[in-house]
Amino acid sequence: MVSYASKVKRDIERWVEAGIIGSDTGSKLAADVAQHHRGASLGAMLATMASALLAASILIFIAANWEVIPRLTRVAFLFLLILVGYVSGAILKLREHGTFGEVAWVLAAVSFGAAIALTSQMYHISGDETQALIMWCVGTGFAAAVLQSRYLTVLAALLAICWMTVAVSENASKATSLSLQYLGLGSTVYAISYWTRSRAARQILVVSLSLLGFLNFLHEPALAYPMVLGGGGVALFLLSVWKPVFVQRWLGLGSSGSVLGLLAFITAAGMAQLDYIDTDGFLFASAAVFIGLVGAMLLSGRDNRSLRWLVYLTFSAELAVVYLVMIGTMLGTAGFFLVGGLVLAALAWFISRFERQIRGDRYNEGGWAQ
Amino acid sequence: MTRRWLIILAFLVAAAQISVLSWTILGRASILRDGSEIVLSVEPVDPRDLLRGDYVTLAYNISDIPLELFSDLANGGSTVAETVYVRLRPGGEGIWAPIAASVGAPLSNPPLADEVDIRGHARVNVHSRQETVRVRYGIERYYVPEGEGREIERNLGLGSFTVRVAVAADGASQIKSLHDGDRMLYQEPLY
Secondary structure (H helix, E strand, O other): HHHHHHHHHHHHHHHHHHHHOOHHHHHHHHHHHHHHHHOOOOHHHHHHHHHHHHHHHHHHHHOOOOOOOOHHHHHHHHHHHHHHHHHHOOOOOOOOOOOOOOHHHHHHHHHHHHHHHHHHHHHHOOOOHHHHHHHHHHHHHHHHHHOOOOHHHHHHHHHHHHHHHHHHHOHHHHHHHHHHHHHHHHHHHHHHHHHHHHHHHHHHHHHHHHHHHHEEEEEOOHHHHHHHHHHHHHHHHHHHHHHHHHHHHHOHHHHHHHHHHHHHHHHHHHHHHHHHOOHHHHHHHHHHHHHHHHHHHHHOOOOOOHHHHHHHHHHHHHHHHHHHHHHHHHHHHHHHHHHHHHHHHHHHHHHHHHHHHHHHHHHHHHHHHO | OOHHHHHHHHHHHHHHHHHHHHHHHHHHHHHHHHHHEEEEEEOOOOOOEEEEEEEEEEEEOEEEHHHHHHHHHOOOOOOOEEEEEEEEOHHHOOOOEEEEEOOOOOOOOOOOOOOEEEEEEEOOOOOOOOOOEEEEOOOOOOEEOOOOHHHHHHHHHHEEEEEEEEEEEOOOEEEEEEOOOOOEEEEOEEE
């Protein structure tokens, strides 16, 4: 948001200089922008990074199984960290140090996870990674809901995704029922995220659906997975473009809905390409990706920088993939790119004319208004 | 939320998480304290766990159960992972060996005085041509201080090692100690 705020400020200065608005109005607008788009503070970002490092150090310290400290002392130490973390986080929150409070809560939740791992280590429990992860996830989600914490909601979402990844990739025979369980768990965290106002958690959870589809597809390469995922992605994209208010109200994804939808579509198309890699279907799947990318760019690329970047990156990656897969038939590849290139060039010419026309119309409308 | 409430809630969250952990630890300690003791022979497989430190993977003499011991699999079994119960009795040299097994529920007749039922998980599929069923009991890992895993694993390959395991009434099991012949290498404290 920093870039948006600074861009608007530049524009306001320009308008004031050009005499379009008075300096009084200009400073009022600038103050309003500053108030609503404070952006992430540097201190908050550093504190978040520090919490990740501290969390990792706690987990690795426990993993080292250092015998100099008796294990009961280690357990007591973790219990103390849990208690001090939650309570000091609450105190910091009340003293208006919001981010530091959240960081303290994250450390407490990580200590909870470390204590679960330590218990497994103390009693040589094997084969329960998924159980440990789910216990950690539920404990963290509970804390997030009770304390209304944004960071803990994100942590709970990440743990749910870790659980899903381990559980689904290790149990091919139970993949379907585990996936349904994940949808239940994910929806619960999604619901908590409304209460805790954590849009990041919602975005992460939506992205995880692509991962879920992909893992299931690896077990059983059925075309149904890319169809459902791709269909869902296209639906989310179109809804975000045409009904942004609806998407914001019901899914709470802000302006990221179109990017998330496109991501799901790309993952699905990638799966279809994998499935068809040695057949003619590959060409169709690749064409679908290119058409999807161009379509997304046309519908939403103008106003959405992250979407543009996603399109550029996928476009280049897709070119490389098509080239590598079809390298056996260079002529075929060249032909595909030639046709694609000509179509795009024609499209570009058509669109730039169209855009110029729109600009012209707007200018005229402005003229009448004056 | 008022000042006091947020701090009270923070206390409650901490207390809830600490209670869950304490409950797990007490449950595990009670298996060690009250469970019946059995002796199994053991061979190492391979070590390392990123999150929880070094461990040695262990395979036991009861890790592969002959298919014919599963009395209830005669009518055809399933291909999904299921809970299984294995009845053990002390055999030669004091090592406990399997005598019967069942899928889903414990064996219908209760164990005799010198028998113990241990619970595990297995992927049972009688349609394939396998002659044994691989059962995991949740005691296939032995965590050791960082760096000692490889050495223990080397030694385990040389001698005849045994593990003493505590088995609770519901079949849950817990490693008690690791032995090299008559010499005890590691013993687990209750906590």
